[in-house]
Amino acid sequence: xxxxxxxxxxxxxxxxxxxxxxxxxxxxxxxxxxxxxxxxxxxxxxxxxxxxxxxxxxxxxxxxxxxxxxxxxxxxxxxxxxxxxxxxxxxxxxxxxxxxxxxxxxxxxxxxxxxxxxxxxxxxxxxxxxxxxxxxxxxxxxxxxxxxxxxxxxxxxxxxxxxxxxxxxxxxxxxxxxxxxxxxxxxxxxxxxxxxxxxxxxxxxxxxxxxxxxxxxxxxxxxxxxxxxxxxxxxxxxxxxxxxxxxxxxxxxxxxxxxxxxxxxxxxxxxxxxxxxxxxxxxxxxxxxxxxxxxxxxxxxxxxx
Amino acid sequence: xxxxxxxxxxxxxxxxxxxxxxxxxxxxxxxxxxxxxxxxxxxxxxxxxxxxxxxxxxxxxxxxxxxxxxxxxxxxxxxxxxxxxxxxxxxxxxxxxxxxxxxxxxxxxxxxxxxxxxxxxxxxxxxxxxxxxxxxxxxxxxxxxxxxxxxxxxxxxxxxxxxxxxxxxxxxxxxxxxxxxxxxxxxxxxxxxxxxxxxxxxxxxxxxxxxxxxxxxxxxxxxxxxxxxxxxxxxxxxxxxxxxxxxxxxxxxxxxxxxxxxxxxxxxxxxxxxxxxxxxxxxxxxxxxxxxxxxxxxxxxxxxx
Numbered sequence: 001x002x003x004x005x006x007x008x009x010x011x012x013x014x015x016x017x018x019x020x021x022x023x024x025x026x027x028x029x030x031x032x033x034x035x036x037x038x039x040x041x042x043x044x045x046x047x048x049x050x051x052x053x054x055x056x057x058x059x060x061x062x063x064x065x066x067x068x069x070x071x072x073x074x075x076x077x078x079x080x081x082x083x084x085x086x087x088x089x090x091x092x093x094x095x096x097x098x099x100x101x102x103x104x105x106x107x108x109x110x111x112x113x114x115x116x117x118x119x120x121x122x123x124x125x126x127x128x129x130x131x132x133x134x135x136x137x138x139x140x141x142x143x144x145x146x147x148x149x150x151x152x153x154x155x156x157x158x159x160x161x162x163x164x165x166x167x168x169x170x171x172x173x174x175x176x177x178x179x180x181x182x183x184x185x186x187x188x189x190x191x192x193x194x195x196x197x198x199x200x201x202x203x204x205x206x207x208x209x210x211x212x213x214x215x216x217x218x219x220x221x222x223x224x225x226x227x228x229x230x231x232x233x234x235x236x237x238x239x240x241x242x243x244x245x246x247x248x249x250x251x252x253x254x255x256x257x258x259x260x261x262x263x264x265x266x267x268x269x270x271x272x273x274x275x276x277x278x279x280x281x282x283x284x285x286x287x288x289x290x291x292x293x294x295x296x297x298x299x300x301x302x303x304x305x
Numbered sequence: 306x307x308x309x310x311x312x313x314x315x316x317x318x319x320x321x322x323x324x325x326x327x328x329x330x331x332x333x334x335x336x337x338x339x340x341x342x343x344x345x346x347x348x349x350x351x352x353x354x355x356x357x358x359x360x361x362x363x364x365x366x367x368x369x370x371x372x373x374x375x376x377x378x379x380x381x382x383x384x385x386x387x388x389x390x391x392x393x394x395x396x397x398x399x400x401x402x403x404x405x406x407x408x409x410x411x412x413x414x415x416x417x418x419x420x421x422x423x424x425x426x427x428x429x430x431x432x433x434x435x436x437x438x439x440x441x442x443x444x445x446x447x448x449x450x451x452x453x454x455x456x457x458x459x460x461x462x463x464x465x466x467x468x469x470x471x472x473x474x475x476x477x478x479x480x481x482x483x484x485x486x487x488x489x490x491x492x493x494x495x496x497x498x499x500x501x502x503x504x505x506x507x508x509x510x511x512x513x514x515x516x517x518x519x520x521x522x523x524x525x526x527x528x529x530x531x532x533x534x535x536x537x538x539x540x541x542x543x544x545x546x547x548x549x550x551x552x553x554x555x556x557x558x559x560x561x562x563x564x565x566x567x568x569x570x571x572x573x574x575x576x577x578x579x580x581x582x583x584x585x586x587x588x589x590x591x592x593x594x595x596x597x598x599x600x601x602x603x604x605x606x607x608x609x610x
Contacts, residue, residue, distance in 0.1 A: 088489075089489065184393075184394065185531065185532050185533060185534075186530055187530045187531060187532045188532055205513070208510070208513040208514075209513075209514075209525075209527070211530060217603075218530055218603075218604055219603075219604060219605075219607070220514075220527040220530070220604050220605060221607075222514070222525040222527065225491055225492045225516060225523055225525070226490065226492060227490050227492045227493055228490060229490075256607070256608070259607040260607055260608070260609060260610070262607075263607055263609065293609055297609060298522075298523075298524075299523055299524060299525050300524075300525060300605050300607070302524065302526075302561070302564040302565060302567075302568055302605070303561070303565070304565060304568065304598055304602060305565070
């Protein structure tokens with residue numbers, strides 16, 4: 001079934017203990033659609049860039065089967081830019097520069113041919129814009145997944161409460177789940193967030209894996225223990241893209257499908273961190289993905305006699 | 306098969322955000338033997354207390370089938386005492402007071418009838434004492450598990466390197482694994498620790514679960530997501546006790562048995578944190594333990610089509 005992703009397509013400049021980059025392709029929607037592209041070929045993108053955004057980067061998305069008809073290129077304006085520097089533990093980072101540029105007044109226009117999308121991924125952006133997207137679709141998708149971050153809790157709480165009511169799934173990291181709910185226990189936090197709207201809450205814990213709260217059921221997926229994490233940028237978006245991409249490929253949204261989706265998302269995230277930016281997501285093979293998923297099976301499987 | 310545990314039996318005084326206790330029964334060997342008592346009835350203890358240690362606390366151990374013939378009661382001396390205060394996140398704590406008392410010159414005497422023990426659990430204490438225990442046993446046990454902590458890395462590095470060479474399994478938390486190995490990546494840390502001696506490295510990550518490195522294989526067990534963690538004291542020792550107690554009950558030490566052992570250990574630890582001190586371990590039923598293990602199965606199980 002078809003997937004629509006709305007969010008940022010951007011330039012990032014990154015510095016980690018392993019090195020630094022100039023401007024490379026980044027943005028939540030970039031990671032999401034690249035990751036989802038390994039599961040679904042109906043992969044639609046709504047985003048905005050400036051005229052400084054190179055065609056070869058758009059071609060990378062197109063080559064992965066992403067429909068870029070909804071990617072607005074605004075003449076005379078510049079693409080959203082973020083630069084950040086990771087601390088030695090790779091778990092924390094400082095934002096060095098942010099230039100919103102075209103994202104400052106992002107007005108998501110949904111091409112007619114995207115109107116019947118059944119899976120909607122709202123990448124991290126202003127909650128008011130996320131809500132607009134839902135309102136502008138002629139039919140309510142079968143599954144709406146929302147990503148957000150602490151910045152919007154601090155600056156757009158009321159808007160966030162409006163959009164959170166309308167979605168089926170929220171993906172959020174552990175600290176953000178605590179901030180959103182006011183609860184330290186993640187079990188209590190998930191219940192409080194479910195009461196805000198979404199039946200399903202996915203709490204991303206980075207190197208500590210991810211928790212899926214679906215109704216009253218809980219599933220836990222580990223992160224793959226890695227020798228090196230080269231660059232964590234985009235890992236959460238890559239996870240979300242693998243999750244919703246897998247669900248869109250099956251058309252099902254049962255708890256068991258969501259569990260599989262989380263494993264596929266975790267596998268995709270484990271690739272993402274192996275190179276700078278989104279590069280590792282440009283040319284994966286099905287064999288590589290299947291081998292990675294098999295490692296999750298080995299990592300998690302036990303039998304109680 | 307028979308299990309021998311060597312380590313501290315102590316008084317603890319605890320303060321958490323949920324309340325505080327006077328002197329209650331504590332100590333690594335207390336938690337280990339109580340936890341193991343649900344799996345094996347050949348459960349031998351070597352430890353030392355002072356004459357201030359109440360008979361009713363010894364009776365609690367005896368009632369759980371622990372053989373206390375190796376529990377030395379030193380007249381005119383006092384029991385090891387530790388008091389600590391947990392921070393609001395329950396992940397960090399400050400030591401308020403430590404009085405080594407009888408532990409200052411602990412000289413482990415192993416009763417003849419313990420000599421043929423097949424599973425040896427060296428609870429956290431001075432590495433030189435842990436080594437003495439191995440040397441004093443007439444036969445090398447089938448499996449030796451060592452627990453240690455950062456204090457001994459700082460104060461008794463050479464002794465620690467001597468005993469670590471002699472053991473099969475080490476249990477250690479993530480920060481300690483990083484300190485011991487000088488590696489940030491837990492995959493690299495485990496490999497470096499394996500090179501020091503133990504074929505099997507178990508890294509305890511508290512609320513984030515536990516990693517089992519066995520040769521080149523890796524298994525991950527989640528921690529049970531809990532609404533409240535009331536008091537984390539002893540959770541790591543309870544985990545180790547469930548692990549080695551389960552293995553002693555089967556007599557097997559294969560990777561698959563160790564995986565099951567880690568799940569049982571995690572289940573026991575999830576009880577431990579529900580009440581102050583070791584209280585929750587006094588009177589569990591097999592049904593309670595089986596129900597808890599079933600929750601781990603639910604939490605971890607997925608099927609890739």
